[in-house]
Amino acid sequence: MMRFVRIGALGVMTGLMAGAGWGQPAAAQTSGSTTLDASRAHGQVLCGIAGNVPGFALPDSQGVMKGLDADTCRAVTAAALGDAGKVKFVATTTQNRFTALQSGEVDLLARNTTWTLSREGNLGLAFAWVNYYDGTGFLVKTTAGVKSAKDMDGATICVQPGSSTELAINDYFRLNKMKFTPITIADLSEIHSAFLSGRCDAYSTDASALATFRFTQGPKADDLVLLPEIISKEPLGVMVRKGDDKWFDIIRWTFAAMITAEEKGITSANVDTFKDSADPDIRRLLGIEGDMGKALGLDSKWAYNVIKQVGNLGEMWDRNITPMGVPRGINNLWTKGGLQYAPPIR
Ligand SMILES: N[C@@H](CCC(=O)N[C@@H](CS)C(=O)NCC(=O)O)C(=O)O
Numbered sequence: 001m002m003r004f005v006r007i008g009a010l011g012v013m014t015g016l017m018a019g020a021g022w023g024q025p026a027a028a029q030t031s032g033s034t035t036l037d038a039s040r041a042h043g044q045v046l047c048g049i050a051g052n053v054p055g056f057a058l059p060d061s062q063g064v065m066k067g068l069d070a071d072t073c074r075a076v077t078a079a080a081l082g083d084a085g086k087v088k089f090v091a092t093t094t095q096n097r098f099t100a101l102q103s104g105e106v107d108l109l110a111r112n113t114t115w116t117l118s119r120e121g122n123l124g125l126a127f128a129w130v131n132y133y134d135g136t137g138f139l140v141k142t143t144a145g146v147k148s149a150k151d152m153d154g155a156t157i158c159v160q161p162g163s164s165t166e167l168a169i170n171d172y173f174r175l176n177k178m179k180f181t182p183i184t185i186a187d188l189s190e191i192h193s194a195f196l197s198g199r200c201d202a203y204s205t206d207a208s209a210l211a212t213f214r215f216t217q218g219p220k221a222d223d224l225v226l227l228p229e230i231i232s233k234e235p236l237g238v239m240v241r242k243g244d245d246k247w248f249d250i251i252r253w254t255f256a257a258m259i260t261a262e263e264k265g266i267t268s269a270n271v272d273t274f275k276d277s278a279d280p281d282i283r284r285l286l287g288i289e290g291d292m293g294k295a296l297g298l299d300s301k302w303a304y305n306v307i308k309q310v311g312n313l314g315e316m317w318d319r320n321i322t323p324m325g326v327p328r329g330i331n332n333l334w335t336k337g338g339l340q341y342a343p344p345i346r
Pocket of ligand 1: 050052053092093094095111112113114160162163164165186187188205206209234236
Protein backbone atom coordinates (compact mmCIF):
# COMPACT_ATOMS: atom_id res chain seq x y z
CA MET A 1 0.00 0.00 0.00
CA MET A 2 1.54 3.30 -1.06
CA ARG A 3 0.27 6.25 0.83
CA PHE A 4 2.30 9.21 -0.41
CA VAL A 5 4.07 8.15 -3.56
CA ARG A 6 6.26 11.09 -4.52
CA ILE A 7 9.64 9.52 -5.09
CA GLY A 8 12.10 11.09 -7.51
CA ALA A 9 14.43 9.09 -9.72
CA LEU A 10 17.12 9.00 -7.06
CA GLY A 11 14.77 7.90 -4.32
CA VAL A 12 14.68 11.38 -2.82
CA MET A 13 11.35 12.70 -1.60
CA THR A 14 10.40 15.46 -4.00
CA GLY A 15 6.96 16.41 -2.77
CA LEU A 16 5.20 17.11 0.48
CA MET A 17 2.77 14.70 1.99
CA ALA A 18 0.07 17.31 2.32
CA GLY A 19 -1.46 16.68 -1.10
CA ALA A 20 -2.16 12.98 -0.56
CA GLY A 21 -5.28 12.22 -2.49
CA TRP A 22 -7.16 9.91 -0.18
CA GLY A 23 -8.01 9.31 3.42
CA GLN A 24 -8.23 12.96 4.30
CA PRO A 25 -10.85 13.56 6.96
CA ALA A 26 -12.85 16.78 6.92
CA ALA A 27 -10.80 19.81 7.93
CA ALA A 28 -12.60 20.18 11.25
CA GLN A 29 -11.43 16.73 12.36
CA THR A 30 -7.78 17.03 11.42
CA SER A 31 -5.26 16.49 14.17
CA GLY A 32 -2.51 18.61 12.65
CA SER A 33 -0.67 15.46 11.53
CA THR A 34 -1.33 14.15 8.03
CA THR A 35 0.12 10.78 9.07
CA LEU A 36 -2.11 10.52 12.15
CA ASP A 37 -5.17 11.56 10.13
CA ALA A 38 -4.45 8.93 7.48
CA SER A 39 -3.80 6.28 10.16
CA ARG A 40 -7.11 7.11 11.81
CA ALA A 41 -8.96 7.02 8.51
CA HIS A 42 -7.57 3.55 7.77
CA GLY A 43 -7.52 2.24 11.34
CA GLN A 44 -3.87 1.24 11.03
CA VAL A 45 -0.37 2.42 11.76
CA LEU A 46 2.01 1.03 9.14
CA CYS A 47 5.27 0.26 10.87
CA GLY A 48 8.47 -0.72 9.07
CA ILE A 49 10.45 -3.42 10.86
CA ALA A 50 13.12 -5.93 9.86
CA GLY A 51 10.95 -8.98 10.53
CA ASN A 52 13.87 -11.39 10.73
CA VAL A 53 15.97 -10.19 13.66
CA PRO A 54 15.51 -12.00 16.98
CA GLY A 55 14.98 -9.66 19.93
CA PHE A 56 13.96 -6.83 17.59
CA ALA A 57 11.32 -8.13 15.19
CA LEU A 58 10.69 -11.77 14.45
CA PRO A 59 7.40 -13.68 14.31
CA ASP A 60 6.95 -16.36 16.99
CA SER A 61 5.56 -19.83 16.30
CA GLN A 62 2.03 -18.38 16.32
CA GLY A 63 3.01 -15.72 13.77
CA VAL A 64 2.95 -12.91 16.36
CA MET A 65 5.68 -10.34 15.71
CA LYS A 66 7.97 -10.19 18.74
CA GLY A 67 10.79 -7.83 19.67
CA LEU A 68 11.84 -4.40 20.82
CA ASP A 69 11.13 -2.81 17.44
CA ALA A 70 7.80 -4.62 17.16
CA ASP A 71 6.83 -3.33 20.62
CA THR A 72 7.97 0.16 19.63
CA CYS A 73 5.47 -0.04 16.75
CA ARG A 74 2.76 -1.25 19.14
CA ALA A 75 3.46 1.54 21.63
CA VAL A 76 3.14 4.24 18.97
CA THR A 77 -0.04 2.61 17.68
CA ALA A 78 -1.52 2.50 21.19
CA ALA A 79 -0.75 6.22 21.63
CA ALA A 80 -2.04 7.19 18.19
CA LEU A 81 -5.10 4.96 17.78
CA GLY A 82 -5.76 3.78 21.34
CA ASP A 83 -5.28 0.14 20.33
CA ALA A 84 -1.86 -1.48 19.93
CA GLY A 85 -3.54 -4.24 17.92
CA LYS A 86 -4.08 -1.81 15.05
CA VAL A 87 -0.42 -1.92 14.08
CA LYS A 88 0.41 -3.34 10.67
CA PHE A 89 3.96 -4.61 10.38
CA VAL A 90 5.72 -4.08 7.08
CA ALA A 91 8.97 -5.96 6.54
CA THR A 92 11.77 -3.82 5.13
CA THR A 93 15.36 -4.65 4.22
CA THR A 94 18.58 -2.91 5.11
CA GLN A 95 18.59 -1.50 1.58
CA ASN A 96 14.96 -0.49 0.99
CA ARG A 97 14.09 0.78 4.49
CA PHE A 98 14.55 4.51 3.79
CA THR A 99 12.65 4.42 0.51
CA ALA A 100 9.79 2.63 2.26
CA LEU A 101 9.48 5.53 4.71
CA GLN A 102 10.03 8.27 2.11
CA SER A 103 7.37 6.82 -0.18
CA GLY A 104 4.75 6.51 2.53
CA GLU A 105 4.72 2.73 2.43
CA VAL A 106 5.26 2.95 6.19
CA ASP A 107 4.37 5.64 8.76
CA LEU A 108 7.46 5.04 10.87
CA LEU A 109 10.54 2.87 10.81
CA ALA A 110 11.70 0.91 13.87
CA ARG A 111 14.37 -1.21 12.26
CA ASN A 112 17.84 -1.43 13.79
CA THR A 113 18.66 1.86 12.09
CA THR A 114 21.57 4.00 13.20
CA TRP A 115 21.00 7.71 13.65
CA THR A 116 23.66 9.53 11.63
CA LEU A 117 24.07 13.06 10.34
CA SER A 118 23.93 12.12 6.67
CA ARG A 119 20.83 9.99 7.07
CA GLU A 120 19.03 12.77 8.91
CA GLY A 121 20.39 15.55 6.70
CA ASN A 122 20.04 13.97 3.26
CA LEU A 123 17.03 11.68 3.26
CA GLY A 124 14.17 13.96 4.31
CA LEU A 125 13.81 11.76 7.41
CA ALA A 126 14.23 12.44 11.13
CA PHE A 127 15.05 10.32 14.16
CA ALA A 128 12.48 10.82 16.92
CA TRP A 129 14.10 8.69 19.64
CA VAL A 130 16.71 5.99 20.23
CA ASN A 131 15.22 2.65 21.27
CA TYR A 132 18.60 0.88 21.58
CA TYR A 133 22.07 2.39 22.10
CA ASP A 134 24.24 -0.05 20.20
CA GLY A 135 27.70 -0.33 18.62
CA THR A 136 29.41 -2.32 15.86
CA GLY A 137 30.99 -5.59 16.93
CA PHE A 138 32.70 -8.62 15.41
CA LEU A 139 31.69 -12.25 15.73
CA VAL A 140 34.35 -14.90 15.03
CA LYS A 141 34.62 -18.68 15.31
CA THR A 142 36.01 -19.83 18.66
CA THR A 143 38.37 -22.17 16.78
CA ALA A 144 40.04 -19.16 15.11
CA GLY A 145 41.58 -18.31 18.47
CA VAL A 146 41.23 -14.56 17.84
CA LYS A 147 40.95 -12.60 21.09
CA SER A 148 40.85 -9.02 19.85
CA ALA A 149 39.74 -7.08 16.78
CA LYS A 150 43.34 -5.81 16.63
CA ASP A 151 44.35 -9.35 15.60
CA MET A 152 42.27 -9.14 12.44
CA ASP A 153 44.76 -7.58 10.02
CA GLY A 154 44.09 -9.16 6.63
CA ALA A 155 40.78 -10.74 7.65
CA THR A 156 37.76 -11.24 5.40
CA ILE A 157 34.64 -9.76 6.96
CA CYS A 158 31.01 -10.49 6.08
CA VAL A 159 28.93 -7.30 6.16
CA GLN A 160 25.56 -6.14 4.82
CA PRO A 161 25.70 -3.49 2.07
CA GLY A 162 23.98 -0.18 2.79
CA SER A 163 24.64 -0.54 6.51
CA SER A 164 26.53 1.89 8.71
CA THR A 165 28.54 -1.19 9.74
CA GLU A 166 30.45 -0.98 6.45
CA LEU A 167 31.51 2.58 7.30
CA ALA A 168 32.45 1.70 10.87
CA ILE A 169 34.70 -1.18 9.80
CA ASN A 170 36.43 1.00 7.20
CA ASP A 171 37.16 3.63 9.84
CA TYR A 172 38.40 1.11 12.37
CA PHE A 173 40.82 -0.62 10.00
CA ARG A 174 42.05 2.71 8.64
CA LEU A 175 42.66 4.07 12.13
CA ASN A 176 44.52 0.95 13.17
CA LYS A 177 46.50 0.74 9.89
CA MET A 178 45.16 -2.71 9.12
CA LYS A 179 43.68 -4.24 5.98
CA PHE A 180 40.55 -6.32 5.50
CA THR A 181 38.51 -7.73 2.64
CA PRO A 182 34.78 -7.06 2.87
CA ILE A 183 32.38 -9.72 1.64
CA THR A 184 29.10 -7.87 1.17
CA ILE A 185 25.94 -9.96 1.29
CA ALA A 186 22.53 -8.29 1.43
CA ASP A 187 20.36 -11.20 2.56
CA LEU A 188 20.50 -11.88 6.30
CA SER A 189 20.19 -15.67 6.21
CA GLU A 190 22.74 -15.79 3.40
CA ILE A 191 25.24 -13.74 5.38
CA HIS A 192 24.68 -16.00 8.39
CA SER A 193 25.37 -19.15 6.39
CA ALA A 194 28.35 -17.55 4.66
CA PHE A 195 29.89 -16.82 8.04
CA LEU A 196 29.01 -20.19 9.58
CA SER A 197 30.39 -22.06 6.56
CA GLY A 198 33.71 -20.21 6.83
CA ARG A 199 33.50 -17.88 3.82
CA CYS A 200 34.60 -15.02 6.06
CA ASP A 201 36.74 -14.83 9.18
CA ALA A 202 34.33 -12.51 10.95
CA TYR A 203 30.74 -11.33 10.72
CA SER A 204 30.19 -7.71 11.63
CA THR A 205 27.00 -5.82 12.42
CA ASP A 206 25.37 -4.20 15.45
CA ALA A 207 26.57 -5.99 18.60
CA SER A 208 22.93 -6.52 19.61
CA ALA A 209 22.21 -8.49 16.45
CA LEU A 210 25.44 -10.47 16.84
CA ALA A 211 24.52 -11.36 20.41
CA THR A 212 20.99 -12.42 19.50
CA PHE A 213 22.23 -14.36 16.44
CA ARG A 214 24.76 -16.15 18.66
CA PHE A 215 22.03 -16.87 21.21
CA THR A 216 19.78 -18.45 18.59
CA GLN A 217 22.53 -20.97 17.76
CA GLY A 218 21.54 -22.82 20.96
CA PRO A 219 24.20 -25.31 22.06
CA LYS A 220 26.42 -24.15 19.19
CA ALA A 221 26.62 -20.62 20.64
CA ASP A 222 29.91 -21.59 22.28
CA ASP A 223 31.45 -22.07 18.84
CA LEU A 224 31.13 -18.31 18.30
CA VAL A 225 32.79 -15.44 20.18
CA LEU A 226 31.85 -11.78 20.23
CA LEU A 227 35.15 -9.87 20.31
CA PRO A 228 35.48 -7.36 23.16
CA GLU A 229 35.88 -4.25 20.95
CA ILE A 230 32.80 -2.23 20.15
CA ILE A 231 34.21 -0.04 17.40
CA SER A 232 31.48 2.55 16.78
CA LYS A 233 28.41 4.24 18.20
CA GLU A 234 25.21 2.88 16.65
CA PRO A 235 22.24 4.60 18.28
CA LEU A 236 19.31 2.70 16.75
CA GLY A 237 16.54 5.18 16.20
CA VAL A 238 12.89 5.39 15.33
CA MET A 239 12.44 7.35 12.12
CA VAL A 240 9.69 9.42 10.57
CA ARG A 241 9.39 11.64 7.51
CA LYS A 242 10.32 15.27 7.98
CA GLY A 243 7.46 17.70 7.44
CA ASP A 244 4.93 16.12 9.80
CA ASP A 245 6.13 17.53 13.10
CA LYS A 246 3.08 16.44 15.03
CA TRP A 247 3.67 12.80 14.10
CA PHE A 248 7.31 13.21 15.13
CA ASP A 249 6.07 14.56 18.49
CA ILE A 250 3.80 11.55 19.00
CA ILE A 251 6.71 9.13 18.53
CA ARG A 252 9.04 11.13 20.75
CA TRP A 253 6.51 11.51 23.57
CA THR A 254 5.47 7.88 23.42
CA PHE A 255 9.03 7.13 24.54
CA ALA A 256 8.87 9.88 27.17
CA ALA A 257 5.74 8.20 28.52
CA MET A 258 7.33 4.74 28.66
CA ILE A 259 10.43 6.09 30.39
CA THR A 260 8.44 8.17 32.87
CA ALA A 261 6.34 5.10 33.67
CA GLU A 262 9.49 3.11 34.40
CA GLU A 263 10.88 5.93 36.55
CA LYS A 264 7.67 5.92 38.57
CA GLY A 265 7.41 2.12 38.85
CA ILE A 266 4.28 1.99 36.70
CA THR A 267 3.88 -1.19 34.65
CA SER A 268 1.27 -2.73 32.38
CA ALA A 269 0.22 -4.92 35.31
CA ASN A 270 -0.12 -2.23 37.99
CA VAL A 271 -1.07 0.92 36.03
CA ASP A 272 -4.68 0.82 37.22
CA THR A 273 -3.59 0.96 40.87
CA PHE A 274 -2.30 4.50 40.20
CA LYS A 275 -5.67 6.00 39.30
CA ASP A 276 -5.93 7.79 42.66
CA SER A 277 -2.26 8.73 42.78
CA ALA A 278 -1.48 12.07 44.42
CA ASP A 279 1.74 12.47 42.38
CA PRO A 280 1.13 15.29 39.86
CA ASP A 281 3.59 13.74 37.36
CA ILE A 282 1.67 10.47 37.45
CA ARG A 283 -1.68 12.23 37.22
CA ARG A 284 -0.56 14.09 34.08
CA LEU A 285 1.01 10.94 32.60
CA LEU A 286 -2.13 8.88 33.04
CA GLY A 287 -4.49 11.63 31.90
CA ILE A 288 -6.14 12.04 35.28
CA GLU A 289 -5.45 15.76 35.05
CA GLY A 290 -3.84 18.22 32.67
CA ASP A 291 -5.05 16.68 29.35
CA MET A 292 -1.50 16.47 28.01
CA GLY A 293 -2.61 14.48 24.97
CA LYS A 294 -4.30 17.52 23.46
CA ALA A 295 -0.97 19.11 22.50
CA LEU A 296 -0.17 15.93 20.53
CA GLY A 297 -3.56 15.78 18.82
CA LEU A 298 -4.43 12.75 21.00
CA ASP A 299 -6.89 12.00 23.77
CA SER A 300 -5.99 12.16 27.47
CA LYS A 301 -5.49 8.36 27.69
CA TRP A 302 -2.68 8.21 25.08
CA ALA A 303 0.06 7.36 27.59
CA TYR A 304 -2.20 5.15 29.73
CA ASN A 305 -2.94 3.09 26.61
CA VAL A 306 0.78 2.70 25.86
CA ILE A 307 1.58 1.57 29.41
CA LYS A 308 -1.46 -0.67 29.82
CA GLN A 309 -1.12 -2.37 26.43
CA VAL A 310 2.64 -2.47 25.91
CA GLY A 311 4.27 -1.47 29.19
CA ASN A 312 7.10 0.76 30.31
CA LEU A 313 10.51 0.86 28.66
CA GLY A 314 12.04 -1.64 31.08
CA GLU A 315 9.25 -4.13 30.44
CA MET A 316 9.97 -3.87 26.71
CA TRP A 317 13.62 -4.61 27.37
CA ASP A 318 12.93 -7.48 29.75
CA ARG A 319 10.41 -9.06 27.43
CA ASN A 320 12.56 -8.93 24.31
CA ILE A 321 16.25 -8.45 25.01
CA THR A 322 16.87 -9.94 28.47
CA PRO A 323 15.97 -13.46 27.26
CA MET A 324 18.80 -13.13 24.70
CA GLY A 325 21.27 -12.70 27.55
CA VAL A 326 22.13 -9.07 26.75
CA PRO A 327 22.53 -6.84 29.84
CA ARG A 328 20.75 -3.49 29.75
CA GLY A 329 23.93 -1.43 30.31
CA ILE A 330 23.73 2.05 28.81
CA ASN A 331 20.16 1.33 27.73
CA ASN A 332 19.07 1.63 31.33
CA LEU A 333 17.32 4.66 32.79
CA TRP A 334 19.50 7.66 33.57
CA THR A 335 18.80 7.04 37.27
CA LYS A 336 20.54 3.67 36.92
CA GLY A 337 23.58 4.84 34.98
CA GLY A 338 22.00 4.61 31.53
CA LEU A 339 21.08 7.07 28.80
CA GLN A 340 17.30 6.91 28.77
CA TYR A 341 15.98 10.16 30.23
CA ALA A 342 12.53 11.55 29.64
CA PRO A 343 11.76 15.26 29.46
CA PRO A 344 8.85 16.27 31.70
CA ILE A 345 5.31 15.55 30.58
CA ARG A 346 3.74 18.86 31.54
N1 LIG B 1 22.51 -0.25 12.40
C1 LIG B 1 23.08 -0.47 11.11
C2 LIG B 1 22.88 -1.90 10.63
C3 LIG B 1 21.45 -2.21 10.35
C4 LIG B 1 21.28 -3.61 9.78
O1 LIG B 1 21.33 -3.81 8.57
N2 LIG B 1 21.11 -4.58 10.65
C5 LIG B 1 21.03 -5.93 10.19
C6 LIG B 1 21.52 -6.81 11.30
S1 LIG B 1 20.35 -7.42 12.31
C7 LIG B 1 19.62 -6.24 9.75
O2 LIG B 1 18.69 -5.60 10.14
N3 LIG B 1 19.46 -7.24 8.91
C8 LIG B 1 18.18 -7.74 8.51
C9 LIG B 1 18.01 -7.80 7.03
O3 LIG B 1 18.77 -7.11 6.32
O4 LIG B 1 17.12 -8.49 6.57
C10 LIG B 1 22.48 0.50 10.11
O5 LIG B 1 21.59 1.27 10.46
O6 LIG B 1 22.93 0.52 8.95
